[in-house]
Amino acid sequence: MRILIADDHRLIVEGVKLKLAELDSDVEFSVAMDVDELRQVIRDEPAPAIALIDLTMPGSxxxxxxxxxxxxxxxVPVLVLSGAEDSRLMRELLSLGVQGFIPKAYSPEVMLSAVRLVLSGGVYVPPMMLLEGSAAPDVSAASHAETTASLEERLRKLLTERQIDVLRLLSQGKPNKVIARDLGISEGTVKIHLAAIFRALNVRNRVEAVVASRRISGL
Structure with a gap:
């Protein structure tokens, strides 16, 4: 499998290569450091299985x-790499046909999961975009309420009722011991629920999970 990486930051390129090498023992990489090199790689090398491309590389x-x-x-699915975390920009790029948007601040594990999802035919949508929705700033109160309800419904499709209970208590700043006591479960069970929540929301830790949850009305 060949993967195309187009980015002008050598450390990022090497980090992406190191992580994506976990996909397959025979994975190969094509690399471009600017738009001219990107055109040359596309012209002269075999088509890749997937392309990860920097949004603001030289020549863009x-x-x-x-x-x-x-x-x-x-x-060939195209994933955008970017230092930006602007949900409006993400929506714009997804509407153009890219198969995903990966902020460079995200962990290597999230990037690997995103690439696997896209290779399997899916589209990777960053959690912040999923949870913020697509309402414009000047939407009416009724439209906002509909959007919020839709987001809550989306979250409930990602998590079980018990996981939502854990997430709600987590957003209140409660430690695992207190969450376990309030819900009448063990601390080990709380940890299992938290791991599932992190996977479902594509977040890395408790803080990111809280940030994500607070974008949903009622949590």
């Missing part, structure tokens, strides 16, 4: 290099 003009890559590699 807005999103043109992404659109050009998707046109040149039909059928």
């Amino acid at each position: 003009d807005g999103h043109a290099h992404l659109i050009e890559t998707m046109a040149s590699l039909p059928g």
